[in-house]
Amino acid sequence: xxxxxxxxxxxxxxxxxxxxxxxxxxxxxxxxxxxxxxxxxxxxxxxxxxxxxxxxxxxxxxxxxxxxxxxxxxxxxxxxxxxxxxxxxxxxxxxxxxxxxxxxxxxxxxxxxxxxxxxxxxxxxxxxxxxxxxxxxxxxxxxxxxxxxxxxxxxxxxxxxxxxxxxxxxxxxxxxxxxxxxxxxxxxxxxxxxxxxxxx
Amino acid sequence: xxxxxxxxxxxxxxxxxxxxxxxxxxxxxxxxxxxxxxxxxxxxxxxxxxxxxxxxxxxxxxxxxxxxxxxxxxxxxxxxxxxxxxxxxxxxxxxxxxxxxxxxxxxxxxxxxxxxxxxxxxxxxxxxxxxxxxxxxxxxxxxxxxxxxxxxxxxxxxxxxxxxxxxxxxxxxxxxxxxxxxxxxxxxxxxxxxxxxxxxxxxxxxxxxxxxxxxxxxxxxxxxxxxxxxxxxxxxxxxxxxxxxxxxxxxxxxxxxxxxxxxxxxxxxxxxxxxxxxxxxxxxxxxxxxxxxxxxxxxxxxxxxxxxxxxxxxxxxxxxxxxxxxxxxxxxxxxxxxxxxxxxxxxxxxxxxxxxxxxxxxxxxxxxxxxxxxxxxxxxxxxxxxxxxxxxxxx
Numbered sequence: 001x002x003x004x005x006x007x008x009x010x011x012x013x014x015x016x017x018x019x020x021x022x023x024x025x026x027x028x029x030x031x032x033x034x035x036x037x038x039x040x041x042x043x044x045x046x047x048x049x050x051x052x053x054x055x056x057x058x059x060x061x062x063x064x065x066x067x068x069x070x071x072x073x074x075x076x077x078x079x080x081x082x083x084x085x086x087x088x089x090x091x092x093x094x095x096x097x098x099x100x101x102x103x104x105x106x107x108x109x110x111x112x113x114x115x116x117x118x119x120x121x122x123x124x125x126x127x128x129x130x131x132x133x134x135x136x137x138x139x140x141x142x143x144x145x146x147x148x149x150x151x152x153x154x155x156x157x158x159x160x161x162x163x164x165x166x167x168x169x170x171x172x173x174x175x176x177x178x179x180x181x182x183x184x185x186x187x188x189x190x191x192x193x194x195x196x197x198x199x200x
Numbered sequence: 201x202x203x204x205x206x207x208x209x210x211x212x213x214x215x216x217x218x219x220x221x222x223x224x225x226x227x228x229x230x231x232x233x234x235x236x237x238x239x240x241x242x243x244x245x246x247x248x249x250x251x252x253x254x255x256x257x258x259x260x261x262x263x264x265x266x267x268x269x270x271x272x273x274x275x276x277x278x279x280x281x282x283x284x285x286x287x288x289x290x291x292x293x294x295x296x297x298x299x300x301x302x303x304x305x306x307x308x309x310x311x312x313x314x315x316x317x318x319x320x321x322x323x324x325x326x327x328x329x330x331x332x333x334x335x336x337x338x339x340x341x342x343x344x345x346x347x348x349x350x351x352x353x354x355x356x357x358x359x360x361x362x363x364x365x366x367x368x369x370x371x372x373x374x375x376x377x378x379x380x381x382x383x384x385x386x387x388x389x390x391x392x393x394x395x396x397x398x399x400x401x402x403x404x405x406x407x408x409x410x411x412x413x414x415x416x417x418x419x420x421x422x423x424x425x426x427x428x429x430x431x432x433x434x435x436x437x438x439x440x441x442x443x444x445x446x447x448x449x450x451x452x453x454x455x456x457x458x459x460x461x462x463x464x465x466x467x468x469x470x471x472x473x474x475x476x477x478x479x480x481x482x483x484x485x486x487x488x489x490x491x492x493x494x495x496x497x498x499x500x501x502x503x504x505x506x507x508x509x510x511x512x513x514x515x516x517x518x519x520x521x522x523x524x525x526x527x528x529x530x531x532x533x534x535x536x537x538x539x540x541x542x543x544x545x546x547x548x549x550x551x552x553x554x555x556x557x558x559x560x561x562x563x564x565x566x567x568x569x570x571x572x573x574x575x576x577x578x579x580x581x582x583x584x585x586x587x588x589x590x591x592x593x594x595x
Contacts, residue, residue, distance in 0.1 A: 055584035057584055062559050071548045
């Protein structure tokens with residue numbers, strides 16, 4: 001499982017109710033179900049991935065996360081997770097508000113744009129950064145938002161969310177191994193993971 | 201029984217690759233004074249249902265699955281009545297040993313719906329009061345009435361709770377009705393290619409089909425069982441149905457503008473195009489096995505179906521407040537009879553009630569018919585979903 005998902009999983013209390021937005025092939029949901037007796041469900045837009053999840057015994061529904069989050073009652077989940085998708089969301093503030101309405105806590109992870117390698121690439125080559133975390137050209141990237149750890153902290157403050165936990169990580173090129181970064185995270189971390197709650 | 205000894209390779213296939221030989225069974229209930237009270241207020245009894253069971257019930261009676269058929273289906277869901285049968289039951293691709301609905305694992309039940317003509321009581325059955333076929337004296341029944349009779353059968357089979365109810369199209373409507381009428385009776389529900397209420401488009405097609413039957417002089421206000429049957433009207437009704445089961449894309453791929461056995465137009469009104477010939481063939485084949493009055497009654501039941509109106513005072517979300525099952529809803533991209541938006545409104549209503557719902561829209565070119573065609577994707581979805589109910593079910 002991806003290293004950021006391992007960190008996220010470690011934050012989830014056993015037996016919790018979890019919604020995974022953009023759950024992909026269900027790696028996190030399967031792990032939480034087996035290791036933490038979590039009741040998890042997911043939303044995914046790709047038919048083949050949805051089918052793979054359901055065939056593996058996970059309750060997942062096909063749809064667009066931005067609209068699907070609207071139908072759940074308040075506090076339907078303990079945790080609502082958005083892993084490595086925030087940078088693709090058109091209206092992050094609206095989505096995170098919805099996540100905090102239907103869940104007690106929201107967990108988001110995203111690639112840290114201010115990693116030193118990105119800064120160096122831009123500075124030395126003059127081209128938009130392209131690497132293992134951001135493997136696209138500007139004209140075909142699904143990542144429509146450029147976010148740094150600092151950006152997210154400021155966004156949380158302005159939008160009225162509380163950051164309850166945060167971890168910066170540096171991962172290997174498969175993203176499966178990694179380590180937690182405590183110093184100079186804005187420069188050294190490839191991903192940021194935040195747990196947020198409502199209000200200041 | 202000579203015909204049931206495998207003699208050819210195709211006979212062997214029938215015994216190997218399918219559930220094998222099956223039999224049509226019957227169950228009668230509702231003798232006076234315990235007739236069934238129908239949704240229209242009238243009483244009907246005694247009621248006979250034709251049904252089929254596959255696999256075996258386990259010791260704690262917790263592995264039963266109820267399969268619900270569509271408009272022209274019957275209780276014969278899989279296998280063969282005799283080895284000489286050219287075709288197996290209508291969902292043989294899904295039900296059998298090791299298949300999506302695995303008969304080595306589950307006890308699978310399917311009954312012919314109330315109002316049909318495949319062994320269960322319907323307008324072509326003999327009215328005990330007159331000794332003649334009911335015809336239009338048969339009461340107008342609803343999807344709810346069909347489900348009430350199925351509940352009587354499940355009680356008769358001493359099944360305390362079903363593992364799942366599964367069905368497509370009108371069978372899917374019955375699935376939905378089951379989940380709100382008898383919410384404690386199943387762990388899981390699988391409505392396929394269906395809707396919470398019949399749309400104006402669907403009602404319109406049904407009405408044209410019914411008009412075709414009723415315009416046939418042989419129909420005679422439903423009283424035709426002693427003479428010629430309204431075969432022309434029923435054939436046209438079926439042709440209309442087949443248009444709704446396909447799609448623009450399916451017809452384009454299957455027929456295009458290809459001519460049937462000719463290189464140029466005939467300049468008369470024979471079937472020039474392959475699509476015309478296909479529809480005529482489907483119509484002709486259908487009248488050999490189906491009763492025109494049953495077609496009227498079942499399509500009317502489908503048109504009346506509106507689960508929000510019946511169970512939720514007009515609100516779909518309210519209707520499902522009673523439901524307890526875990527749902528898996530499946531729609532097909534090219535289904536224009538019950539398009540995906542109708543399945544999505546079901547998903548929405550279930551989510552609002554905090555019910556567990558899985559949903560998948562399968563990319564398929566074959567229109568509404570897709571739910572009945574062999575599909576690896578649908579098979580894996582159903583297999584995985586059922587497997588989960590077995591291991592984590594609340595039975």
